[in-house]
Amino acid sequence: xxxxxxxxxxxxxxxxxxxxxxxxxxxxPLVGAPALAAxxxxxxxxxxxxxxxxGLSMSPPTGDPNYEALRRSLALTDTALRVDGDFGLHPExxxxxxxxxxxxxxxxxxxxxxxxxxxxxxxxxxxESAAGDDVSSGWLNRALVNLSGKTEAEGxxxxxxxxxxxxxxxxxxxxxxxxxxxxxxxxxxxxQDLYGDDPVLGAALARGLKTEVLAQANIARLAPExxxxxxxxxxxxxxxxxxxxxxxxxxxxxxTIAGFMREGAATDLVAISLEGFDTHANQAGALARRLxxxxxxxxxxxxxxxxxxxxxxxxxxxxxxxxARINGTLGTDHGTASTALLLGGALKPGGIIGxxxxxxxxxxxxxxxxxxxxxxxxxxxxxxxxxMGVDRRxxxxxxxPDSAAAAPILGLV
Amino acid sequence: xxxPDRDLQAAIAVTRFGLGARPGEIAEARRDxxxxxxxxxxTRPAKPPRAMPLDRTEAIRAFSxxxxxxxxxxxxxxxxxxxxxxxxxxxxxxLRDKIQSDVVQRAAHGATxxxxxxxxxxxxxxxxxxxxxxxxxxxxTIGPFETTAVRPHVFGAFTDxxxxxxxxxxxLLYLDQHRSIxxxxxxxxxxxxxxxxxxVGLNENLAREILELHTVGVEAGxxxxxVTEFARALTGITFRxxxxxxxxxxxxxxTIAHEPGPxxxxxxxxxxxxxxxxxxxxxxxxxxxxxxxxxSRKIARHFVADDPPPALVARLEEAWLASDGALDQVAAALxxxxxxxxxxxxxxxxxxxxxxxxxxxxxxxxxxPQELAILTALGQRPFYASSPEGWPEEEAAWATPDxxxxxxxxxESFAPKAVGGRDPSDLxxxxxxxxxxxxxAKAIARSESRDxxxxxxxxxxxxxxx
Numbered sequence: 001x002x003x004x005x006x007x008x009x010x011x012x013x014x015x016x017x018x019x020x021x022x023x024x025x026x027x028x029p030l031v032g033a034p035a036l037a038a039x040x041x042x043x044x045x046x047x048x049x050x051x052x053x054x055g056l057s058m059s060p061p062t063g064d065p066n067y068e069a070l071r072r073s074l075a076l077t078d079t080a081l082r083v084d085g086d087f088g089l090h091p092e093x094x095x096x097x098x099x100x101x102x103x104x105x106x107x108x109x110x111x112x113x114x115x116x117x118x119x120x121x122x123x124x125x126x127x128e129s130a131a132g133d134d135v136s137s138g139w140l141n142r143a144l145v146n147l148s149g150k151t152e153a154e155g156x157x158x159x160x161x162x163x164x165x166x167x168x169x170x171x172x173x174x175x176x177x178x179x180x181x182x183x184x185x186x187x188x189x190x191x192q193d194l195y196g197d198d199p200v201l202g203a204a205l206a207r208g209l210k211t212e213v214l215a216q217a218n219i220a221r222l223a224p225e226x227x228x229x230x231x232x233x234x235x236x237x238x239x240x241x242x243x244x245x246x247x248x249x250x251x252x253x254x255x256t257i258a259g260f261m262r263e264g265a266a267t268d269l270v271a272i273s274l275e276g277f278d279t280h281a282n283q284a285g286a287l288a289r290r291l292x293x294x295x296x297x298x299x300x301x302x303x304x305x306x307x308x309x310x311x312x313x314x315x316x317x318x319x320x321x322x323x324a325r326i327n328g329t330l331g332t333d334h335g336t337a338s339t340a341l342l343l344g345g346a347l348k349p350g351g352i353i354g355x356x357x358x359x360x361x362x363x364x365x366x367x368x369x370x371x372x373x374x375x376x377x378x379x380x381x382x383x384x385x386x387x388m389g390v391d392r393r394x395x396x397x398x399x400x401p402d403s404a405a406a407a408p409i410l411g412l413v
Numbered sequence: 414x415x416x417p418d419r420d421l422q423a424a425i426a427v428t429r430f431g432l433g434a435r436p437g438e439i440a441e442a443r444r445d446x447x448x449x450x451x452x453x454x455x456t457r458p459a460k461p462p463r464a465m466p467l468d469r470t471e472a473i474r475a476f477s478x479x480x481x482x483x484x485x486x487x488x489x490x491x492x493x494x495x496x497x498x499x500x501x502x503x504x505x506x507x508l509r510d511k512i513q514s515d516v517v518q519r520a521a522h523g524a525t526x527x528x529x530x531x532x533x534x535x536x537x538x539x540x541x542x543x544x545x546x547x548x549x550x551x552x553x554t555i556g557p558f559e560t561t562a563v564r565p566h567v568f569g570a571f572t573d574x575x576x577x578x579x580x581x582x583x584x585l586l587y588l589d590q591h592r593s594i595x596x597x598x599x600x601x602x603x604x605x606x607x608x609x610x611x612x613v614g615l616n617e618n619l620a621r622e623i624l625e626l627h628t629v630g631v632e633a634g635x636x637x638x639x640v641t642e643f644a645r646a647l648t649g650i651t652f653r654x655x656x657x658x659x660x661x662x663x664x665x666x667x668t669i670a671h672e673p674g675p676x677x678x679x680x681x682x683x684x685x686x687x688x689x690x691x692x693x694x695x696x697x698x699x700x701x702x703x704x705x706x707x708x709s710r711k712i713a714r715h716f717v718a719d720d721p722p723p724a725l726v727a728r729l730e731e732a733w734l735a736s737d738g739a740l741d742q743v744a745a746a747l748x749x750x751x752x753x754x755x756x757x758x759x760x761x762x763x764x765x766x767x768x769x770x771x772x773x774x775x776x777x778x779x780x781x782p783q784e785l786a787i788l789t790a791l792g793q794r795p796f797y798a799s800s801p802e803g804w805p806e807e808e809a810a811w812a813t814p815d816x817x818x819x820x821x822x823x824x825e826s827f828a829p830k831a832v833g834g835r836d837p838s839d840l841x842x843x844x845x846x847x848x849x850x851x852x853x854a855k856a857i858a859r860s861e862s863r864d865x866x867x868x869x870x871x872x873x874x875x876x877x878x879x
C-alpha cells in the first residue's frame with residue numbers, strides 16, 4: 001500500500017536520498033541537515049507575471065494629470081489603495097499595500113528590459129535569458145553557477161514545466177501539487193538505477209524524490225494543529241486545497257512554497273510563474289482576479305517564511321507593459337515599460353525605484369507606451385549583488401552578458 | 414549520412430515519426446520503413462466540412478441563452494434565478510460533455526490509429542495554430558477547429574491551411590478578432606453617433622500572432638506599423654453569433670466593420686478592398702521564404718531534435734519552396750531525410766506523447782475523461798496551452814524533477830490496470846524493437862511482478878524519448 005511519508009520517515013528518506021545521490025556522484029546539498037545551516041541564509045523569490053501585466057493598473061499613477069484621460073473607464077483613480085500623492089496600488093494588492101506601509105515593499109513604476117520587443121514569447125525569453133536568443137540558459141541559473149562556488153544555494157521552480165530563467169548548468173528542483181510518492185519504495189529505486197547513465201533523467205528523478213519528501217512535510221503543516229501521520233486521503237485532500245484561482249488557494253500555495261525555503265530546507269532561489277495577464281479585452285475583471293491571486297500568494301509566502309522573511313527579497317516582474325491608452329475592446333495592447341514590485345523583510349524602506357517618465361503625450365514611447373526609465377537588469381543586478389552576494393564582475397559578464405552599462409541599483413537591501 | 418540498419422529504422426519510423434508502437438507495428442514497418450510512413454500521406458478531402466457542426470452551435474446557443482437569462486435574473490435579485498439554475502446546470506454539463514468528448518476522442522484516435530505519423534503531423538499543425546481554452550463557449554470551439562480547419566488541410570497547400578485556420582470562429586474568438594472594428598469604418602461612425610456604451614476600435618492580436626507565430630516568424634523584420642496595417646486589413650472578418658437563426662457560428666465578412674483604404678504590409682501595397690484584402694495578405698505571407706524557413710525549422714525541431722541539424726532544415730525548406738508549400742511534399746522530404754533517422758533519440762516525449770505511447774504499447778484505448786486528468790498535473794491539459802505559442806518543444810521544459818515524479822506516479826497506477834496477463838518483456842520488445850537497450854531489457858526480465866516490469870518499460874530512458 002502506498003502511503004504518504006510522515007515527518008519522521010521523511011527524515012529517514014532524506015538520508016536515503018543522500019546516499020543515493022552520493023552513489024550517483026551527484027552533489028546534493030544537505031537537505032536534512034540541522035536547522036542552523038540555514039540560519040540567516042538569504043532568500044530570493046522571482047515571480048514572473050506572464051502575458052504583459054499592466055503596470056498602470058498595478059501601481060496606478062493617480063497623481064499624473066494625463067492618467068484618467070488615457071485610461072478612461074479603466075482608470076483606478078477613485079478605487080486605488082493610496083500610497084502617496086503620485087501613486088496608488090490596485091485595490092486587490094492589499095498585502096502589498098500593508099507591506100509598503102511597513103517599509104517592506106517598493107514600486108518600480110517604469111521598468112523594462114533593454115530590447116524593445118512586443119512579442120510575448122520573445123520578450124519572456126529575453127526577460128529570462130537576459131541574453132541573445134541563441135542562449136538557452138536563464139540568468140537565475142547563471143547566478144547559481146556563480147554562487148555554487150561559495151554556498152550551497154539551491155534553486156526551485158514551481159510548476160511542471162521548468163521556466164527558462166532557472167534552466168542551465170546547475171541542476172535545480174521543481175515541484176507542483178500532486179499525488180504523494182513514497183521515495184523509498186522499490187520502483188523509484190529501480191528506475192533510478194535505469195537512469196544511471198542518463199545525465200538528464202537521473203538527476204531530475206533524484207531531485208524530484210528529494211523535493212517530494214519536503215513537499216509532504218509542507219503539506220502536512222496545512223493540517224489542523226497536532227495532526228501527524230496523515231492518511232493518504234487526508235494528504236490528497238490537503239493537496240487539493242492548493243489548487244484553483246481563489247485567494248485562499250493562493251495563500252496556501254504561498255505558505256507551501258515557503259516551506260521549501262524555511263529552516264532546514266536548502267532552497268534559496270525560487271521562480272514562480274503566474275499566467276493570464278494578457279488583457280486585450282475587458283481588462284478590469286480579469287486583471288483584478290489575477291492580482292488578487294498574486295497578492296494572496298505573496299501574503300502566504302510572507303507568513304509561511306516566518307522569521308526567514310527578514311532574509312527574503314521577492315521581485316515581481318513582467319515581460320513588458322501595456323499601451324498607455326485603453327483600446328477599442330476595454331482592454332490594452334502590448335506596450336513597453338511596466339511596474340516591478342520589490343518586497344521582503346530584507347528591504348530598506350524607500351520611495352519609488354527609478355524616475356517617473358510621466359504620461360505626457362510627448363513622453364510616451366512611440367506615442368503609445370509608458371517609456372522605461374530603468375533597465376530591469378539593473379534591478380536584478382542590485383538584488384543579486386547586495387542581497388545574494390553574487391560577484392559584481394560575474395553580474396556584468398556571465399550572469400547578464402554585456403551589461404556593464406546597466407549598473408546595479410544599489411542600496412535596496 | 415548512412416541510415417541505421419532496417420530493424421532500427423523500423424523502430425524509429427514507429428516511435429519517432431509515429432506516436433509509439435502498438436504490438437506488431439514495428440514488425441509491419443520493417444518491410445519498408447520509409448514506405449510505411451509515406452503510405453500515410455493523404456490528400457485533402459474534396460469538400461471542406463462545416464466549420465462549426467450544428468449540434469455544437471445548438472449546445473452553445475442553449476447554454477449561452479440560459480446563462481444570460483440566469484445572470485439577468487440574478488442581477489435583478491429576482492426569485493426566478495433560483496428556478497433557472499437547474500436548467501443552466503444541465504446545459505452547462507451538456508456542453509462540458511461535448512468538450513470532454515472532443516479530448517477523449519482525439520486521444521482514443523491517437524492510441525489506436527494505424528496512421529500514427531499522419532496523426533503526429535496533424536497534432537503538430539494543431540499546435541502550430543494553437544487555440545487555447547477559455548470560457549466554455551470558446552473551449553467548445555476547439556474540437557471543431559481542429560477537425561474542420563486543421564486536419565483536412567495538413568497534407569494540402571499551406572496557404573489553404575493558413576486561411577482556414579485564421580478565419581475559423583475558434584481563432585477569431587481566441588485572438589479577439591471578432592471584436593476588432595476599423596476606426597474609420599461605417600460601423601464605427603454609426604456607433605459614435607449612437608453614443609453606444611460598447612467600445613469600438615482595432616484589436617491587433619490576430620494580426621500580430623499570424624506574423625509572429627503562424628507565418629514569417631519574429632525574425633522576419635516586420636514592424637509595429639506592419640502589424641497595425643495588417644490588423645486594419647483584417648477588420649470585418651467575424652462570425653455569426655451562435656444564436657443566429659441561420660448559419661450560426663459561420664465566418665463572414667462584415668463590410669461595415671472593415672477599415673476602408675489600401676494597406677501596406679511588409680513592403681507590399683494592397684489596393685484591393687474589402688474581404689479580398691486580408692486574403693491577399695495571408696496568401697502572400699504563406700508564400701514568403703521567411704515562412705518556409707521559420708516553419709521548416711519548427712518541423713525539424715518537433716520531429717528530430719530541439720537543436721535540429723541545419724542540413725535537415727535546409728531540405729525541408731527546399732521542398733517547401735519547390736512545391737509552393739505543399740505540405741505532403743514537405744512531409745515526404747522529412748521522411749526521406751537521412752538526418753531524421755539518426756540512431757540516437759533526441760526528443761524527450763511531451764506528457765501527451767508519453768500517455769498516447771503508453772496506451773499504444775499496451776493496446777489500451779482511453780474512454781473516460783478521468784483517464785486524461787493526469788495531463789493537467791503534467792502541465793499539458795489538452796486544449797489548455799497557456800499562450801498562442803502552443804506547447805513547449807524542448808527537453809529542458811518537460812524533463813523536470815516534478816515532471817518525472819508525476820510520470821512515475823501515473824505509471825505506478827497505470828501499469829497494474831494495463832498489463833493484463835502479458836509478459837512485460839514481450840511488451841517491451843514490441844514497444845521499442847531494436848531501440849530496447851540491454852540494460853532496460855535486463856531490468857524488466859528481473860522485475861518481481863508484471864506490473865513492475867511494465868512500469869520499468871514505460872519509465873525507461875528509451876521509452877521516455879523518441
